[in-house]
Amino acid sequence: MAKVLPEERLRAGKEVMDVKNGRMRCAVNIDDHHYTLAVEAQSRPEYVQRELDLTFNIAVDPQYVFPQGIPGFRGNYGPTILQECPALGRDSEGRKNLLITTVRGRNTDTSPALRIAVSMANAASTKLGCGAKPLPLPKEALPKELPAVPLKDAVGTACGWLADAPLPQNRSGGPWKVAIPTDDHAPITSCQLMDGKSRTPVAKFSGWYGGWTDKPFETLMRFNVPDVTESDTKGPLMSEEFGRAMARCDGESANFRAGSYPNSGQQGFSSHELQPLLAAFAKDQAKRHGCTDLKLPSEEIHPRSQP
Template sequence: MRRWVKVSVTAAVVLGLGGYFAEPYAQHWMLAGSACDGAMPRDAVERLVPEDALLMGEESRENRILGSYYCGVTYKGEETKREDGSDLVAVAAYTRRDDQDREFTRAFDDEHRFVPVADGLPGFIDRSGSITLLLPCPDLGKDDEGRPRKMLVRTWIGHNTNRKAPGVAYRVAVGLTNSASKKLGCGAEPLKAPTSGAVPVDPFDDDDGPKAVPLSRAKGTACAWVADAGLPQEASDGWQVLVASNKEAPTERCDLSAQGGKYAQREWGMSFTAWYGDWSNGLTFEGDLGGPRRETATARCDGEAANFALNAYGDAPGVDEAARQRMLKRFAEDQVRRHGCSGLRFTF
């Protein structure tokens, strides 16, 4: 018998007869519908919970003055050794710029890699697997520097949950984000959850994360420019590109790589990344892919800073400094055109 059937029946027994022996099942049933003020769809919560596990508790707090909100839900199962249970989901929302800058720094850490969320959602998935969304807050006006206020929401889904079910993790994240907007007086337009797509447990695992494709398949994407980038054919049997792009997100990336063929024992590549918002001025642009060669550029987009960078690793034949700079120019110019930016400047 499926867990939700058992839980529903048991909950009815508890509520009707007061049987203390079934209290954990009743607690699970109630938390599935009421945790985080009922912001998460009950069926989505049920699908996240591992088999033979029950929801255990919830902790939430909010402060409109400080512009912050948090809610966390835990569960208990056979694999859970901790007395206080394992984390099912946790969400943290911030409307203050200082808090947002701190969270962006944590999200990118010393590596600037990320995975795009489903199209239509304004965010990305960082290396921890958190779904990070950035929304405008029309009801909060502007900050002291005259910039429109925004809300940053990070939703973390437990590593041992059943997040592979299509759309489940997104439904939970969107529900929590829409609720946080109301709680903090943001006034953001409610997001709609995609019905497909699973959030990877390990965003950068070769089997779990996004896949690179031949350059010919980049047409029509944010990385279409690579098809005419003039990459040398002698480097390998063929270059590939990993498209990590979502125009609604505050960051986009195109990763080029080549290996095999004539140089079967060698591997090389380049990562082109764009960050949108004044928060990106605090990034060091170091550590990405371990590459020692970096080229950067800046622009202004929607009244805030935009930063562009190329990190290269390996020694691809025919790709010298001049070639890397030429490709960064093509990437940055394409991004500026697509995002309506101005004032593009290169640091080389």
């Protein structure tokens, strides 16, 4: 705690151990009513959904996806770890039960904060009967920028599909590179196509797994594509800046997103260039995860929302 909060007077906050309702919490407080760092783990489905709604009320790429072996991401407030609970089975609607662990407070971008999240997740998995495998404690701080490798070096990884994808020519004249922040076990997988010359992302691809992912994607469509109907928000779709594909994976929803923003002032792909890349990404992800009922967007391109 002292490494995360070097200038604070540490005061223990109220601890919660409510196994019956699937909740654990501990905190370090500034005073009697305000915490400076709080870590919480929850497995009750409605509590898990509430946390996911707070973090992803709309399907935007997380600020940072954690390294391989740690299924989580940097959320709006701090580290978030999302694990399946094999010992708890599925709920009445056939959805997997999950364990969500969050850290909130100051200095939550540091490696100690992520170690705290992992330690809590491991303890909560045992105490709340989740049954998830222990996660490895990260040894080093997270890099400030994702390392990128040439396309040929991505072969055999979760982003190896880019080596054979119909990529447009790089307009900067530099090579294409790819950042590979996740493995196949992450709740949100990710591949970023980078301009090897400027080291900036040109297109981002992410796979979202679980029934909780439908709602933020529907919100994304509703607020960023002006001419959609309610039915449109529930299916695959291609807009001028991003596209959505869908599948069923292990009995639950999966959503695939590709995004590129050529109107942002940086290099980007047109929707016609991005669409076949979304298809290639979704097909590769579906194969890796054993998904069925893959649905790709039609050739119709929906206009983007005007500022």
